[in-house]
Amino acid sequence: MTLESPRRFLPMLNHVKGKRSAVTCALKCDNACAKDVCNPSNNSYMRDIVSAEYSRRNILGVGAVGALTLLLGANAVNQAPGAQAQGLSPAARAGGRLQFSAIAPVSASVDEFTVPKTYSWEPVIRWGDPLFRDTPDFDINNQTPESQAGQFGYNNDYLDILPLDEKNTRAVLVANNEYTNESIMFPPSMDPATVRAIAKNAHGMSVVELERKAEGFPWKYVRGAKLNRRITMSTPFTLSGPVAGSDLVKTAADSEGRTVLGTLNNCAGGTTPWGTILSGEENFNGYFKVTAPTAAQRRYGLTNSNPGRGWHLDEQRFDASTEEYRNEPNRFGYIVELDPMDPTSTPVKHTAMGRFKHEGANVRVNADGRVVAYMGDDERFDYLYKFVSRDKYIEGNRAHNKTLMANGDLFVARFRGNSESEIDGSGAVPTDGAFDGSGEWIPLTRNGRSAVPGMSTEEVLVHTRLAADAVSPTKMDRPEDVEPNPVTGRIYVACTNNSNRGVGSNTPADEANPRTQNRDGHIIEITETNNDATAATFNWNLLMVCGDPAQGDVTYFSGYPVDQVSPISCPDNVAFDSAGNLWISTDGAPSGIGYNDGLFKVQLEGADRGKVEQFLSVPRDAETCGPVIHDQEGMVFVAVQHPGEDGIWGNNTSLFPYDGTPAPRPSVVQVFRGKNGNGLRK
Numbered sequence: 001m002t003l004e005s006p007r008r009f010l011p012m013l014n015h016v017k018g019k020r021s022a023v024t025c026a027l028k029c030d031n032a033c034a035k036d037v038c039n040p041s042n043n044s045y046m047r048d049i050v051s052a053e054y055s056r057r058n059i060l061g062v063g064a065v066g067a068l069t070l071l072l073g074a075n076a077v078n079q080a081p082g083a084q085a086q087g088l089s090p091a092a093r094a095g096g097r098l099q100f101s102a103i104a105p106v107s108a109s110v111d112e113f114t115v116p117k118t119y120s121w122e123p124v125i126r127w128g129d130p131l132f133r134d135t136p137d138f139d140i141n142n143q144t145p146e147s148q149a150g151q152f153g154y155n156n157d158y159l160d161i162l163p164l165d166e167k168n169t170r171a172v173l174v175a176n177n178e179y180t181n182e183s184i185m186f187p188p189s190m191d192p193a194t195v196r197a198i199a200k201n202a203h204g205m206s207v208v209e210l211e212r213k214a215e216g217f218p219w220k221y222v223r224g225a226k227l228n229r230r231i232t233m234s235t236p237f238t239l240s241g242p243v244a245g246s247d248l249v250k251t252a253a254d255s256e257g258r259t260v261l262g263t264l265n266n267c268a269g270g271t272t273p274w275g276t277i278l279s280g281e282e283n284f285n286g287y288f289k290v291t292a293p294t295a296a297q298r299r300y301g302l303t304n305s306n307p308g309r310g311w312h313l314d315e316q317r318f319d320a321s322t323e324e325y326r327n328e329p330n331r332f333g334y335i336v337e338l339d340p341m342d343p344t345s346t347p348v349k350h351t352a353m354g355r356f357k358h359e360g361a362n363v364r365v366n367a368d369g370r371v372v373a374y375m376g377d378d379e380r381f382d383y384l385y386k387f388v389s390r391d392k393y394i395e396g397n398r399a400h401n402k403t404l405m406a407n408g409d410l411f412v413a414r415f416r417g418n419s420e421s422e423i424d425g426s427g428a429v430p431t432d433g434a435f436d437g438s439g440e441w442i443p444l445t446r447n448g449r450s451a452v453p454g455m456s457t458e459e460v461l462v463h464t465r466l467a468a469d470a471v472s473p474t475k476m477d478r479p480e481d482v483e484p485n486p487v488t489g490r491i492y493v494a495c496t497n498n499s500n501r502g503v504g505s506n507t508p509a510d511e512a513n514p515r516t517q518n519r520d521g522h523i524i525e526i527t528e529t530n531n532d533a534t535a536a537t538f539n540w541n542l543l544m545v546c547g548d549p550a551q552g553d554v555t556y557f558s559g560y561p562v563d564q565v566s567p568i569s570c571p572d573n574v575a576f577d578s579a580g581n582l583w584i585s586t587d588g589a590p591s592g593i594g595y596n597d598g599l600f601k602v603q604l605e606g607a608d609r610g611k612v613e614q615f616l617s618v619p620r621d622a623e624t625c626g627p628v629i630h631d632q633e634g635m636v637f638v639a640v641q642h643p644g645e646d647g648i649w650g651n652n653t654s655l656f657p658y659d660g661t662p663a664p665r666p667s668v669v670q671v672f673r674g675k676n677g678n679g680l681r682k
Contacts, residue, residue: 023645024623026308027181037500038301039381041469098577098601098631102566102613108594111620111654113640113669120674121616123657124173124210124637125221126667127154131208133224140661141187145197149232153177154185154202155666156639158269158279158360158573159626161210161219162340168633171210171219172227174277174340175626175639175668176266177203183648184663196314204263205231205279207340216633218670229343233262236346237336240406242448243351246458249331252324253317260331260349261317267378268360268481268573268626273371273393274401277338280358281349282378284332287311291321299465300357301379302329330462335361335375337405350405353387354444354464359480364489364533365393371404372533374491376479380498381507383468384413384479386441388534390448407448410461411441412473415540417511425502425509425516427545427554435511435556436541439526442471477501477513477521481573484533487580488604491526492543494571496587512540515554520547520569523584523602543582544602544610546571558610566614568600572623577631580604583615585624585638597624599638616671619656619664621645626668634673641666 100116115121128138128151135150156175164170180199209225212218222228237260243249250257267282285301289312293302302320312318317328334349335358353361356377363373369392375385389408394400417423417437419430429435443451444467450457452467460467477498484491495513502508502516509516512524523543529535547553548567555562570588577583582602598617603609618624618640625639644654644664654664 023181023183024621024642027179027645037381037506038299038379039465039469039475097579098615098629098634098636100613100615103598103615103617105567105595105598105614106617108596108620110596111644111656112617113619113656114596114617115671116615118673119671121669121671122218123659123667124219124670125152125206125208126657126659126665127152127156127202128665129221130223131206131228131230135223138661140185140663143186143198145194145201148198148201149230149234151230152208153204153206153230153232154180154199155641156206156668157267157625157641158277159628159637159639159668160269160271160277161628161630161637162271162275164209168215169212172340173206173208173210173219173221173668174338175206176269176279177206178266178282178641179203181642181645184644184652187649192310193314196310199309200233200262200311201230203233203265204235205266205277205338207231207338207343216635216672218672227340227343229340231263231338231347233264235262237261237263238346238348239331240348240350240403241352241461242457243355243461246462247327248458248462249327251317251327251331257327263336263347263349264332266336267358270360270362270373270483272337272363272401273365274398275339275341276402277340278361278363278373278405279336279338280360280375281333281336282357282359284329284357287332288318288320288329290329296463296466297329299463299469300329300333330355333357335373335405337402339402348406351461352406352408352410352445352448354385354410354460355462356382356385356464359482361387362481362483364484366533368534369393370408370534373405374482374484374493376476376482376493377465378478378480378496380478380500381475382465382479383473384476384482384493385464385468386411386413386533409446409448409451410444410464412444412468412471413439413538414442414472415439415474415510415512420511423509423511423514425514427515427556429556430511433559434541435514435545436539437511439474439538439540441536441538442473444468444471474510474512475507477518480571483574483576485576485580485582485604487576489528489531489533491528491538492574492582493524493526494574494584495522495524496570496572497521512542514542515545520545520553520555521571521588522546523571523574523582525604543604544568544612557612560608560610560612565610565612566600567595568598568612568614570597573625573627575627575629577601577629579631583627583629585627587623587625596620597622599624599627599636619643620654621647622654622656636671637668638671639666639668 136147157178159175207229209222210219264284265282266279269279290302333355335353338347339345359376359378361373371389373387389404422430477495481494498518501518522545525543529537545556547555549562572587573585575583586597596617622643623641625641628637643656647653
């Protein structure tokens with residue numbers, strides 16, 4: 001996008017429900033909701049297939065049965081499913097160590113970062129903070145492509161903080177930098193070509209070391225630390241897996257089809273048991289010019305309109321209408337693996353895990369040693385996936401474990417409801433008292449080879465959406481973050497929303513997606529058969545159907561009284577505390593009376609199952625991303641993305657993080673207990 005007013009690119013203007021900005025729709029997902037549904041397949045929906053037979057043997061074969069070993073990184077609880085958090089009292093197991101009184105929703109017109117009264121907050125790092133000693137200090141009026149390449153990127157999404165020492169006083173932070181909003185980043189007098197070059201360097205990922213006095217104290221980032229790194233659109237990536245070297249990914253600049261420059265629109269992610277970061281490439285389609293798009297390209301949202309960012313004006317590879325670069329879009333839409341402990345390492349794009357609009361990927365290690373990753377395709381009516389590695393995890397063998405995602409099999413989910421005949425699209429709970437049922441994982445590859453008739457292995461993994469369409473999985477309401485609970489082993493799927501559900505000829509409601517025009521989203525809880533992560537079948541239920549009961553929304557919170565929950569809408573990212581409680585960050589507050597987005601805790605066990613409590617609220621126009629819960633030391637971290645999105649240069653709707661900069665700066669924020677609490681910065 002050039003520095004023209006963003007409103008010429010806003011077909012969602014006056015059509016967005018709730019508080020989300022039409023600018024966000026334009027910049028983040030290329031106005032996906034204003035366009036035709038990308039999935040026009042006539043897949044059978046759940047009511048049609050409820051009696052269908054699908055052999056377990058044909059799906060996967062008999063998987064290993066036994067207790068699940070969960071190894072989710074240094075900060076996770078390492079326990080078998082069903083185990084209780086060790087060392088916690090019954091009350092602490094239910095509520096977790098992070099005690100607080102829920103805050104009230106904050107009006108969408110208020111530009112504040114709000115936390116409970118006994119907590120304080122301050123940024124860890126902000127857009128433009130210099131990572132290297134020779135990087136210039138941030139100067140919003142004099143940004144250059146070179147300075148941005150050495151500064152923290154824009155619009156941070158997924159993040160994690162990995163400890164580097166036993167005292168927990170040194171750590172490394174990794175964050176995705178998803179997209180840019182040039183209209184509030186730069187003065188309108190700036191040269192458009194320079195703006196485009198800076199914006200490209202503001203995408204990607206950021207790695208930065210942190211330090212602090214002692215555990216429980218706030219972190220400071222370390223300028224010039226040895227692990228600091230920026231991943232930009234110029235960083236080489238290696239393609240792994242069956243697609244590496246395929247004709248489908250070769251271009252004029254890469255005749256071997258094995259090296260890609262950059263990573264695009266990185267959204268959520270996950271941390272592996274071996275300490276690497278998995279990052280999901282999501283809405284890559286909006287960056288490429290395409291004329292006369294093929295059916296495969298249209299399935300991914302590529303159209304014949306010129307992309308507003310204009311990158312094709314500077315780099316020919318973003319003009320996929322040319323023969324030389326028609327395959328360049330095929331080189332994006334993968335799960336990326338980055339080693340934050342080795343700043344000289346080449347990050348990898350794992351083609352065996354499929355190509356779609358990845359929200360992220362989260363890993364657990366099965367009892368038989370194979371690694372399983374869960375993934376959502378963040379588009380209306382797209383699908384839920386899992387990947388099962390061919391090879392096994394070896395404790396302590398980091399070099400080997402870094403190859404695990406390169407080979408394995410990919411599956412897509414089909415849900416069946418127990419009360420399908422009662423689903424009328426209203427969101428009313430069936431007479432059995434729950435939205436629940438069973439499901440199966442349908443193979444797209446088996447033993448590393450295509451399991452889809454008429455498609456080669458390379459075609460399945462490059463055109464994964466088309467491959468999935470062919471086997472009739474369940475069309476979902478934008479499945480975003482998908483994560484296993486480190487205490488119980490159950491899987492939680494954030495379905496953000498789908499206002500097109502049941503509208504016109506679009507797929508109607510089903511028990512796993514029970515609301516027509518599902519504006520507020522829902523959370524699915526999955527239990528793999530026998531707690532075997534490689535199993536071909538699973539059971540499921542809806543933990544919650546989101547919304548604001550006070551505004552008359554039809555909601556469900558696993559039977560918890562709806563008048564005693566914090567209103568919550570559009571669940572996006574999820575995380576867990578040491579007791580196994582679910583934490584949800586939101587992207588689109590409840591419709592009707594607009595609230596700012598926030599972070600919410602949800603209890604999953606006992607009489608308080610389904611209880612939702614709001615912990616924090618982010619500033620005006622912002623989205624809450626990448627929550628990290630270090631409850632044992634009383635700390636929470638979030639990425640504050642696109643604050644002030646609806647403003648323009650000189651007429652800002654937010655000035656977060658309120659440091660004197662005349663424009664908002666997306667930031668990673670830490671929340672902590674302290675004497676100077678009362679909701680104020682320390």
